[in-house]
Amino acid sequence: MGQTLSSPATKKTSETGSNSRFFYAISEMQGWRVTMEDAHATILDLDGSGDESKSNTFFAVYDGHGGSTVAKFAGQNVHKRLVSEETYKEKKFDVALKKAFLGTDEDLLANPAHTRDPSGCTAVAALVTADNKIYVANAGDSRSVISVKGEVKPLSYDHKPTNDTEKTRITLAGGYIEYGRVNGNLALSRALGDFEFKKNYTLGPEAQIITADPDITCHEITSEDEFLVLACDGIWDCLSSQQVVDFIRYQVSEGKELTEINEMIFDHILAPDTTSGAGIGCDNMTLLIVAITHGRSENEWYQWITKRVKSKHGYDTPSTVPQLYAQSRVQSFRARQEAIEAREKLRQTNKPAETGTLLDNEDFLRRYGLTVTTISGGLGGGISYKPGGNVTSDSGQLMFGDDDGSDEIDSDDEELRGGRSFFSETLGLGRSESPDPTKNLKAQLDEYEKDIKKDTDTDGDSNMQEGKPAAGD
Numbered sequence: 001m002g003q004t005l006s007s008p009a010t011k012k013t014s015e016t017g018s019n020s021r022f023f024y025a026i027s028e029m030q031g032w033r034v035t036m037e038d039a040h041a042t043i044l045d046l047d048g049s050g051d052e053s054k055s056n057t058f059f060a061v062y063d064g065h066g067g068s069t070v071a072k073f074a075g076q077n078v079h080k081r082l083v084s085e086e087t088y089k090e091k092k093f094d095v096a097l098k099k100a101f102l103g104t105d106e107d108l109l110a111n112p113a114h115t116r117d118p119s120g121c122t123a124v125a126a127l128v129t130a131d132n133k134i135y136v137a138n139a140g141d142s143r144s145v146i147s148v149k150g151e152v153k154p155l156s157y158d159h160k161p162t163n164d165t166e167k168t169r170i171t172l173a174g175g176y177i178e179y180g181r182v183n184g185n186l187a188l189s190r191a192l193g194d195f196e197f198k199k200n201y202t203l204g205p206e207a208q209i210i211t212a213d214p215d216i217t218c219h220e221i222t223s224e225d226e227f228l229v230l231a232c233d234g235i236w237d238c239l240s241s242q243q244v245v246d247f248i249r250y251q252v253s254e255g256k257e258l259t260e261i262n263e264m265i266f267d268h269i270l271a272p273d274t275t276s277g278a279g280i281g282c283d284n285m286t287l288l289i290v291a292i293t294h295g296r297s298e299n300e301w302y303q304w305i306t307k308r309v310k311s312k313h314g315y316d317t318p319s320t321v322p323q324l325y326a327q328s329r330v331q332s333f334r335a336r337q338e339a340i341e342a343r344e345k346l347r348q349t350n351k352p353a354e355t356g357t358l359l360d361n362e363d364f365l366r367r368y369g370l371t372v373t374t375i376s377g378g379l380g381g382g383i384s385y386k387p388g389g390n391v392t393s394d395s396g397q398l399m400f401g402d403d404d405g406s407d408e409i410d411s412d413d414e415e416l417r418g419g420r421s422f423f424s425e426t427l428g429l430g431r432s433e434s435p436d437p438t439k440n441l442k443a444q445l446d447e448y449e450k451d452i453k454k455d456t457d458t459d460g461d462s463n464m465q466e467g468k469p470a471a472g473d
Contacts, residue, residue, distance in 0.1 A: 004032040004274045004282055007340055012266060014259045019044045019052045022128070023298050024059070024290040025258035029266045031234070032274055032282040037064030038232055039075030039121070040286060046083060046127075053130065058082070060125035061286050063142050063232035065186070067119030070108060070193035074121055078104050082127070093127055094216040097137035102205055105192050105212035120186075120193030123214070124156055124230050126290075132221040134228065137214040139190040141233045145241045146219060147226040149314025150249050152242045155217050155228075159190040166190075173200050175209035182209060188233075190214070221292060224314070226305060228290040234283030238269035238324060248289060249317045252302060253309035262287045272325050272333030281324065 009030035016025045022044070030036040043058040058079045064071030081100040082088055088096035101123060108114045122140020129135070136144045138156035146153050159166055161182045166189040170182060175197065178184035182197065190211050197210035206213040229244060239247070244265070251261045271281030293301050309317050 003034045005034060007336070008032045008270060009036075010267075010270070010337075012263045014262060015042075016259060017042055017044055018298065019057070020293075020295070021052065022057065022290050022292060023258075023301075024288060025262055026286070026288040027259060027262035027266065029263075029270075029285045031266075031270060031285055033284050035068065036284055037068040037071055037119075037121075038062065038284045038286040039064065039068070039071040040288065041075050041079055041125075042288070043079050046079060056130055057128040058125065059128070059228070059230055059288060059290060060123065061142050061230045061232055061288055062121045062123050062192075063140065063234070063284070063286070064119060064121040065191075066194075067117065069114065069117050070119045071121035073108060073114065074104060074123055074192050077107065078123065078125060081107070091129075093129060093133075093135045094218065097125065097127060097135060097216055098214060101137060101139055101192065101212050101214045105205065108193060109195060109198075114193075115195065117193070118196065120191040120210070122159075122188060122191050122232070123212075125214075126155070126228060126230060128221075128228075134219045134221060136217045136219070138217075139192065139212050139214040141188045141236070142231065143233070143236050143241065144228065144230045145245065146228050147245045147249060148222075149224045150226070150245065150308065150317050151315040152245045153219070154241060155219055157215060158233075158236075159188055159215075161187070161189045163189070169207060169211070170209050173203055173207055173209040186210065223294060225292050226308075227292060230288040230290075232284065232286045234285040235265065235269065235287055237283065238281055239265075239321070243321055246317050247321050249305060249309055250319055253306045253317075255302075255306075257302075258289045258291065262289065268321065269324060272329040276329075277325075 009032075012027055012029045014025060014027040017023065024042060026040055026042060028036065028038060028040075039062040041058060041060045041062075045052065045055045046058045047055040049055045060075070060078060062071040062074045062078075078100055081103045082096055085096040085099050085103070087093075087099060122142045124136065124138045124140070124142040124144050126144055127135040127137075134146070134155065136155040138144065139159065141158040141160060142156075143158060144155040146155055160180075161167060161170060161177045162180055167177055170177065170189060175183050181187050182189055186194065186197070190213065192212045194210045198205070198208040200208060205211060227248065229248070231244070235244065247265055247268075248258075248261055251264060252258075256264070265287060266285050269281050269285070271277055274282050291298070291301050296304060308314065
């Protein structure tokens with residue numbers, strides 16, 4: 001399962017978009033994983049023509065593993081590679097999608113910044129053409145389905161190492177299956193990246209242990225088609241394809257919008273802990289719902305689905321989804337989350353105001369309930385603490401006293417008049433004046449001798465006879 005957080009990251013990120021043929025909502029949540037490794041692409045006008053009736057549309061979900069580098073690269077480049085293919089311009093879309101996946105993998109390998117990167121990503125992409133066909137390309141265990149009168153129709157098939165066709169390719173390329181994983185490592189058998197599994201140079205890219213070669217399906221849109229779903233395995237590991245369609249369809253009939261439904265699914269499948277369940281519900285989550293409007297407005301589409309559910313048109317959609325986790329685990333999780341939220345709220349309430357400047361001496365001490373008091377002489381014998389918060393020297397000199405709550409500096413503060421504070425002297429801040437470094441040593445000694453004469457001879461004659469020059473010298 002990999003590393004997990006002590007508490008899940010439940011912040012959800014969503015975005016929406018629409019044209020005259022579709023509207024969509026895509027949401028992401030990091031969950032228990034240490035980082036968010038998924039990426040996606042939603043391109044309503046893939047051809048950039050500005051004419052929705054003539055332009056194709058592209059939707060994709062990329063589920064990263066071992067890092068997010070490859071997933072992000074795929075999210076930014078697969079669709080660009082697709083439209084650049086000559087076969088795309090010839091409207092051979094199935095061939096173009098295959099070339100786009102394999103070509104993006106080649107681009108990654110050719111880039112020195114990525115050749116040593118251990119990450120990879122699954123990819124499921126739906127190309128919806130202007131003539132109402134959906135081409136789905138899939139490499140890995142992300143998945144795409146469509147709701148036809150409420151009944152699920154798969155548009156992709158998971159690539160798992162235990163599948164017979166996958167197992168054959170893996171073993172012929174020199175790999176093996178252990179614990180249901182490729183070389184005991186990957187739980188999927190096709191992906192972009194993962195170049196450590198693509199080093200058999202006697203074979204082509206389609207025949208490697210892990211390949212980016214996608215399977216392609218084609219579906220022609222009919223009037224009974226309701227919505228398209230693309231999601232990473234963080235969703236499909238927890239709910240079946242039909243259960244996801246049921247959840248979406250029923251919640252639409254209850255007045256929920258697509259974004260809210262995405263986030264409700266996340267909350268429903270999020271594991272209450274990471275100690276059991278073999279990692280189910282602990283993965284990153286990305287879910288994309290594309291409503292097929294058939295010329296309806298968004299409101300009309302919601303009403304259309306609601307009417308079909310209420311009248312039991314087509315598939316009889318259940319009003320409930322299965323409970324995935326024991327109630328005791330769920331209750332314990334909720335209690336922990338409430339405690340965490342309460343602690344965070346308290347921390348934010350007590351958080352000191354940010355000034356954007358460094359603390360001065362008094363601010364530093366004031367933060368710890370102390371104030372600085374200047375000392376004109378030495379520290380004497382030592383430091384003692386007296387109840388009441390004051391710190392004094394053994395001679396009774398007050399060194400630190402209770403703060404009076406004022407943020408202002410007293411006008412007669414000795415430090416401001418040139419005195420030395422214990423704090424400043426100790427840390428080397430605000431030291432007293434040192435001798436003028438521009439004067440030579442002889443000049444400084446002469447000044448020192450004058451000071452001594454001034455202090456010891458009140459009538460102008462020095463009492464220091466030793467070393468006094470003889471008359472006539």
